[in-house]
Structure formats: C-alpha cells, structure tokens
Amino acid sequence: MATDARILPLTRPAPRGILRSLLLTLPIFIWSPLMMGFRPGAKFDPVSTTAAAITALFMTVLFYIMMRTNSTYRWRRIFFVSLGILFPIGFIHNLYVMRGSMGIPIEEMIAGRTPFCFMPIPLLILPAAFTRTVIFPGSIASSSHGIAAMVGLWLALTLVMGKGWCSYACFFGGIEEGVAAIPPRAKIRKLDPRLRYIPWAVLLAMVLLSLALFEPAYCMWLCPFKAVSEYVAARNTVGLVQNVIFILLFAGLVIVLPFLTKKRTQCSWFCPFGAFQSIFNKISIFEMRIDKERCKPCLVCQNACPNLSLSKESVARGETLLSCMKCGACVDACPRQAIVWHIKGTQIAWKPERARLMFLYAAWAMAIMFGGSIIAQGIITILHVFV
Amino acid sequence: MKLRPILGYTAAGATVLVALLTPFFLYDFFSKGVVALPLHVDEVYSGGPTVRTIPMGAYSINVHRPVYPHMLQSEKPFVQLDWQPVSALPQHISDVVDIDGDGQPGVRVSFDVPRDPKAPLHVDVDSLNPRYESMHHAGKEKYSRLIVRVDNVILVRVPLVR
Amino acid sequence: MCHLSPTPARMAREYPLMAAFVSYGEALALGLASGPACIAACGPVLIPSMLTERTGFRHHARYLSAFLAARLVGYMLFAVVAWELGALASMLPAPRLLMMGVVYLMLACVLLWYAYSARRSCAPSCADSKLIQIGENRNRNVAGAAALGLLTGLNLCPPFVVAGIRAAQLGSMAAALVFFLAFFLGTSIWFVPFVGLGCIVRNQAIITVARMAMVLIALYYLLIGIAMLLGKKTYGY
Numbered sequence: 001m002a003t004d005a006r007i008l009p010l011t012r013p014a015p016r017g018i019l020r021s022l023l024l025t026l027p028i029f030i031w032s033p034l035m036m037g038f039r040p041g042a043k044f045d046p047v048s049t050t051a052a053a054i055t056a057l058f059m060t061v062l063f064y065i066m067m068r069t070n071s072t073y074r075w076r077r078i079f080f081v082s083l084g085i086l087f088p089i090g091f092i093h094n095l096y097v098m099r100g101s102m103g104i105p106i107e108e109m110i111a112g113r114t115p116f117c118f119m120p121i122p123l124l125i126l127p128a129a130f131t132r133t134v135i136f137p138g139s140i141a142s143s144s145h146g147i148a149a150m151v152g153l154w155l156a157l158t159l160v161m162g163k164g165w166c167s168y169a170c171f172f173g174g175i176e177e178g179v180a181a182i183p184p185r186a187k188i189r190k191l192d193p194r195l196r197y198i199p200w201a202v203l204l205a206m207v208l209l210s211l212a213l214f215e216p217a218y219c220m221w222l223c224p225f226k227a228v229s230e231y232v233a234a235r236n237t238v239g240l241v242q243n244v245i246f247i248l249l250f251a252g253l254v255i256v257l258p259f260l261t262k263k264r265t266q267c268s269w270f271c272p273f274g275a276f277q278s279i280f281n282k283i284s285i286f287e288m289r290i291d292k293e294r295c296k297p298c299l300v301c302q303n304a305c306p307n308l309s310l311s312k313e314s315v316a317r318g319e320t321l322l323s324c325m326k327c328g329a330c331v332d333a334c335p336r337q338a339i340v341w342h343i344k345g346t347q348i349a350w351k352p353e354r355a356r357l358m359f360l361y362a363a364w365a366m367a368i369m370f371g372g373s374i375i376a377q378g379i380i381t382i383l384h385v386f387v
Numbered sequence: 388m389k390l391r392p393i394l395g396y397t398a399a400g401a402t403v404l405v406a407l408l409t410p411f412f413l414y415d416f417f418s419k420g421v422v423a424l425p426l427h428v429d430e431v432y433s434g435g436p437t438v439r440t441i442p443m444g445a446y447s448i449n450v451h452r453p454v455y456p457h458m459l460q461s462e463k464p465f466v467q468l469d470w471q472p473v474s475a476l477p478q479h480i481s482d483v484v485d486i487d488g489d490g491q492p493g494v495r496v497s498f499d500v501p502r503d504p505k506a507p508l509h510v511d512v513d514s515l516n517p518r519y520e521s522m523h524h525a526g527k528e529k530y531s532r533l534i535v536r537v538d539n540v541i542l543v544r545v546p547l548v549r
Numbered sequence: 550m551c552h553l554s555p556t557p558a559r560m561a562r563e564y565p566l567m568a569a570f571v572s573y574g575e576a577l578a579l580g581l582a583s584g585p586a587c588i589a590a591c592g593p594v595l596i597p598s599m600l601t602e603r604t605g606f607r608h609h610a611r612y613l614s615a616f617l618a619a620r621l622v623g624y625m626l627f628a629v630v631a632w633e634l635g636a637l638a639s640m641l642p643a644p645r646l647l648m649m650g651v652v653y654l655m656l657a658c659v660l661l662w663y664a665y666s667a668r669r670s671c672a673p674s675c676a677d678s679k680l681i682q683i684g685e686n687r688n689r690n691v692a693g694a695a696a697l698g699l700l701t702g703l704n705l706c707p708p709f710v711v712a713g714i715r716a717a718q719l720g721s722m723a724a725a726l727v728f729f730l731a732f733f734l735g736t737s738i739w740f741v742p743f744v745g746l747g748c749i750v751r752n753q754a755i756i757t758v759a760r761m762a763m764v765l766i767a768l769y770y771l772l773i774g775i776a777m778l779l780g781k782k783t784y785g786y
Contacts, residue, residue, distance in 0.1 A: 152418030201761030345395030362406035
C-alpha cells in the first residue's frame with residue numbers, strides 16, 4: 001500500500017499547540033472528577049476529597065502531556081507504576097484492618113469473603129461450563145470484591161482495550177514496569193524468543209490442572225503477586241511450599257529480571273492471564289501496524305517493546321505479535337514513525353493520530369474509572385496512616 | 388473499497404461509547420448478567436444449603452445438605468452443622484444431632500465456646516451412626532473436617548464415611 | 550429392597566446370565582458416570598502430549614488407542630495383583646497413598662522425558678510403528694503414548710477405587726477383570742473427542758507450548774508425588 005510521505009513527516013512532529021492540547025484534554029478534564037465521585041449530592045470527607053482531587057488532577061495532567069508531546073508510553077507508564085505501587089498499599093492496609101494479616105484464614109474462605117482477582121478468570125471457565133460450579137472461595141453476588149463485579153468489569157474493559165488491559169488496568173504490572181525503568185541500560189540483552197511461549201504453556205497447564213483438581217491451580221501454586229496482595233495461610237507442608245514458590249517467583253520475575261532486562265518479564269514470560277487476554281486482541285479494533293515502505297527495518301521498536309511483542313518476522317509482515325499490550329513504546333521509539341496506531345480496516349499510517357486519540361480516550365476513560373479509584377484509595381490510606 | 392474504513396471507524400467509535408457507558412450502565416449490566424447465570428460457589432467452600440433447623444432453646448443448629456466433592460478433589464464428603472447465635476451458646480456444648488432427620492441420633496458434638504472470638508476452637512465428634520466419622524480434638528485441618536467461627540456462627544463439618 | 554431378594558452371590562449361582570448382565574451393566578454405567586472425572590484427571594497428561602504429535606485424524610486415533618489400551622493394561626494389572634493379595638476390597642489409605650506417590654513420580658519422569666524428546670519440530674515423538682514402546686531402546690526413542698497410558702491407568706483415582714471395591718464383591722478374578730473391562734469401556738467413550746486434537750494445526754509455537762506445559766505439569770506431579778511419599782497432606786489449605 002503506497003504511503004503518501006506528506007501524510008507523515010519522517011521526523012518526529014513538533015509538540016502540539018497548548019490550546020489544541022487543552023481542547024483535546026477537555027473531555028478527560030470533565031470525565032476525571034466525575035469518575036472520582038465529584039457529583040451533585042455526593043458527600044465527602046476532607047481525606048477522600050483530597051485523594052479524589054489529586055487523582056483526578058494527576059490523570060488529567062498526564063493526558064494533557066500525552067496530547068502536547070504526541071507521545072504515550074512514558075506518561076502512561078507513570079500512571080501504571082503509580083497504580084502498581086498504590087494498589088498494595090491500599091489493599092494490604094485494608095487486610096490488616098479487617099483481619100490482621102495478609103494470609104487468608106479458612107474462615108474467610110468459608111464465609112465467601114475472599115476478594116476476587118481477575119487472574120483466575122480463565123481457570124474458572126471450564127469447571128463452570130461443565131459443572132456450573134465456581135471453584136473460588138468468594139461470593140458471586142457481593143459488592144465490589146465479588147466475582148460478578150470483577151467479571152463484569154473485566155468484560156467491559158476487555159471489550160474496549162483487548163490486551164490493553166495489561167497496560168491500563170492490571171494493578172500488578174506497574175511494579176515490574178517501575179523496576180524495569182530504573183536502570184539506564186539492560187544488563188541482559190539477548191533474550192530467547194521462545195520465552196514468549198511460556199505464558200501460553202502456563203495457561204494450558206493451569207487450565208487443565210484446575211479442571212482436574214477443581215481448584216484455581218495458578219492462585220494456589222504460582223501467582224507471584226500474592227506477595228503484594230493476599231495468600232492462603234499455610235496450614236501444612238505443601239502450603240508452606242506453595243508460599244515459598246510465590247515468594248521466589250515474585251523476587252525473580254517481578255524484581256530481579258525486570259531490573260536486569262528492562263522488560264516486563266512476569267507479564268511477557270509467565271502470566272497466563274496475559275496469554276488469555278492476547279486472544280481478545282483478535283477482536284479489538286485498535287492495533288499497532290508498521291508501514292513497510294517507511295520501515296528500514298532498524299528494529300529499534302523490537303528493543304523498545306517491554307513485552308517481546310515484536311520480532312523480525314512480525315516487523316517484516318508489518319504487524320506486532322498477538323501479545324501486544326498497546327503501551328505505545330514502539331510508536332514512541334520509532335525514529336521514522338513507521339509503526340503507528342491503527343484502526344482495523346483503515347489505511348495504515350493515514351492519520352494515525354486519529355486512531356491513537358480514539359484509543360486513548362477509551363482506554364484512559366476506563367483507566368480513570370478503574371485504576372483511578374484504586375490510586376485514590378491508596379492515597380487515602382497514606383493520608384490516614386502517615387499524615 | 389470505502390466500506391471497511393467506515394466499519395473500522397464505526398467500531399472504534401462504538402468502543403469509545405462502550406468506555407463511556409461502562410460506569411453508568413454496562414458494568415451493572417454485565418455484573419447482573421453474571422449473577423443471573425446458574426452458577427454457585429463450590430460447596431466445598433460454602434458448605435451447601437441449609438436443609439433443616441433444630442431448635443435448641445436459646446440457640447439453634449442448622450443442618451446443611453451433605454456435600455460430595457468433585458471426584459478428584461482431595462476432600463472427603465461432609466455435612467456441615469451450624470450453631471447460632473454464638474452469643475446465646477453456653478460455655479460448653481455437647482449436643483446429639485439427628486443429621487438425617489430419621490429420628491435416630493447421628494453424632495454427638497462436643498466443644499467449648501471461648502469468650503474470645505479469636506481463640507482457637509476444637510471439637511470432638513462421636514459417631515452414633517456408621518455413616519459419619521468420629522473426630523477427636525479436630526481444629527481446622529481441612530475443609531471436610533473442621534470447626535471454625537464465622538461471624539456469629541460456629542460451624543462444624545463432619546466427614547462422611549466413603 | 551425386599552428381604553427375600555437374592556444376595557449377589559446367590560444371584561450369581563442361580564441366575565448367572567442375569568447376574569452377569571446386571572453387574573456388567575452396572576460397571577458400564579459406573580464407567581460412563583465416572584468418565585468426566587477420568588478425562589479431567591487424564592487431561593493434563595494427554596492433551597499436551599497429543600499436541601506435540603503431528604496433525605492427522607488417524608494418527609491421533611492410533612495414539613489415543615495406544616494410550617487407552619495401555620491404560621486398560623494398567624487397570625487389569627492392578628486388578629490381578631490386588632485380587633491375588635486380597636487387597637482389592639480393603640484399599641487402605643496408607644498403602645494407596647504410597648502407591649499413588651510412586652506412580653506420580655514415574656508419571657513426572659515420563660512427562661519430562663517426553664517433553665525433552667519432542668524437541669524436533671513437528672516430528673512425531675513416537676513414530677508410527679513405535680506407539681507401544683516403553684522405555685529407552687538402542688536408538689534412544691522416547692516412551693510413548695503407552696507409557697503415559699499405563700501410568701494413568703495405575704493412578705488410583707476415586708472412580709477406579711469405587712470400581713475396584715465393587716469388583717471385589719464378585720465371585721472370581723475373571724469376573725472382576727470383565728467388570729473392570731466394562732468399567733473401562735464406559736470411561737473410554739468420553740475420550741473419543743480427544744481425537745479432534747488432530748485437526749489443530751501444528752507449528753513450532755504449538756509444539757513448544759505443549760512441551761513447556763508438559764514440564765510444568767510434570768513438576769506438579771513431582772512435587773505431589775514426593776509429598777505423598779513423605780506422607781504429607783497433598784493440598785495447601
């Protein structure tokens with residue numbers, strides 16, 4: 001497909017004008033306070049109001065900067081890392097207030113009060129389909145921590161973003177993204193491309209084991225993020241082994257390897273939920289595409305991708321792999337603007353900013369609704385505890 | 388052909404609309420949809436529905452339907468009995484419970500009720516019917532064999548003989 | 550039940566044909582009812598190993614047949630040994646746990662070896678003529694479907710134990726074996742849809758994922774097998 005070189009300059013565009021950036025930010029400026037609860041008749045205390053205001057301003061400013069600089073990744077990362085840090089603060093504090101520890105006692109599981117996380121969703125599908133049983137010690141119809149609430153949220157966010165969930169919604173991924181951002185250079189640069197297959201293998205194994213054992217096998221045995229949320233209190237040797245496993249996985253995949261590789265190693269080399277979400281990239285209308293006439297290929301995009309979602313073969317085909325998280329790192333890194341945001345069905349590299357804007361409005365709106373509320377809760381915790 | 392770009396932009400616009408509708412409509416719609424599905428939490432966790440209540444004066448005993456775990460689960464079949472409200476329980480419980488409702492005693496359940504709600508509980512169960520297993524000084528070892536306090540209820544799970 | 554109705558032993562003596570019909574019909578029904586549990590138990594072993602094979606309906610049908618045949622051999626072997634030892638009816642938890650631990654460890658080893666040997670892309674890990682090969686041969690070929698089938702057959706899952714207890718009530722070892730055969734047939738019907746895995750396209754990605762999944766599942770069986778041998782409770786809660 002011939003590309004008109006006048007549509008996109010070969011160098012990075014100049015920053016967008018201040019007024020135009022403000023105009024484009026206006027919908028988010030209205031949306032943010034609305035999602036943070038600033039509505040007529042809403043009651044606030046000073047701490048909640050302060051936290052909500054900070055969050056609304058934070059999200060609005062970040063969006064403005066994304067508009068002004070025509071770049072996405074760096075500013076989205078600030079939001080995402082904040083989410084990854086503030087979620088455990090709010091969540092763990094809540095656990096200590098409610099029951100005095102991060103370990104889930106059996107009483108809570110029997111009472112159906114185990115908060116439901118999105119990670120076991122793919123593991124629950126087959127047992128639910130075959131036996132109408134939800135193999136999770138939660139409650140289907142409770143309020144915010146219930147199974148129905150999280151599944152409903154997951155469905156809505158996935159319809160909008162596909163695997164963009166992993167860049168705009170997952171409250172765990174920000175930790176390793178933050179760690180990966182610390183060193184100036186990667187110490188391990190050569191990465192075996194087959195590592196990309198591991199999340200699919202973990203997904204297959206965990207789905208089969210969950211059906212066989214009738215328990216959420218990934219949650220019981222592997223999930224490293226139990227280190228920053230909650231875990232089943234060990235009552236025997238096998239429970240102790242399970243807890244040692246998740247601590248080691250957290251240390252390795254979330255701290256050490258991201259630091260050494262500057263990649264999101266847990267997400268790209270392990271997370272079965274991420275593999276599951278990749279499937280929904282097939283139905284997502286937004287994607288990244290490469291203009292093959294403009295592309296060199298220098299593979300700067302491949303190095304920039306935190307998720308190993310670009311390979312020589314995929315670049316040659318002009319597309320990212322199914323695991324693309326829509327973080328924008330490749331677009332911002334490309335020196336020739338060859339890789340662009342794209343709406344399926346439209347011409348590649350023809351007004352890609354339009355595609356980016358439409359995606360960002362949808363994704364950022366959801367990020368404010370979901371991630372913003374978690375960030376606000378984290379800030380409330382800090383204000384209550386430390387101020 | 389212009390149809391594909393039109394469809395593409397329409398779908399993209401619809402996605403933005405979905406994002407805007409989610410907090411006001413779609414989130415509730417999807418959540419209620421999940422609730423409406425004929426699903427239930429695994430009874431190994433929930434204990435199964437209550438089938439009978441045995442009045443015992445100030446307190447009562449709820450008898451649940453026996454739970455038969457999935458064949459490959461490591462739990463045994465069990466029946467859950469609830470003593471409630473805890474505030475009305477005497478310091479020591481020693482009750483004969485007719486689990487089946489056949490007029491014959493099923494088990495004798497004995498446990499102390501500590502004042503401190505966080506104090507550990509232990510139960511002795513004497514089987515008076517070969518269908519039920521006895522337990523001695525059981526705590527909360529496994530889902531099919533335990534005594535725990537959940538809010539204002541003390542629940543005991545008695546394993547069934549396979 | 551009326552107190553005048555015959556006991557199973559009396560029925561077997563006086564109405565042998567009817568007794569056989571009732572008891573083997575019962576075995577078949579038990580097998581059909583247990584089938585979902587069997588495919589759930591065998592799924593973690595069977596599905597990744599089938600995914601490392603090349604595509605083709607017939608190839609997968611042969612693979613599955615070898616798996617099921619070896620599984621049957623496992624059933625029969627156990628039935629004979631247990632009948633001879635008089636242990637079929639008792640099936641005490643402690644020796645059962647020990648045996649399951651050993652079987653799990655062997656299963657883990659076979660899966661790991663299988664995953665290692667399937668590294669040649671899209672090549673059958675067990676070639677057409679060697680489906681029933683067990684263990685290494687001169688050419689270092691991998692244990693195939695039969696080894697996996699045999700070990701899953703020896704795995705004393707609850708449906709198998711129930712069938713074993715019922716079979717022990719029959720008059721002779723031959724009757725018990727036929728009972729197990731009928732039970733096995735009932736469970737095996739549920740495995741037929743697995744042949745459909747032959748329709749999935751195979752490429753380097755699918756085979757690599759399947760091999761990695763086998764390693765993970767093998768590690769799980771290894772851990773659980775060791776725990777069982779040590780007499781530890783095999784659940785984490």
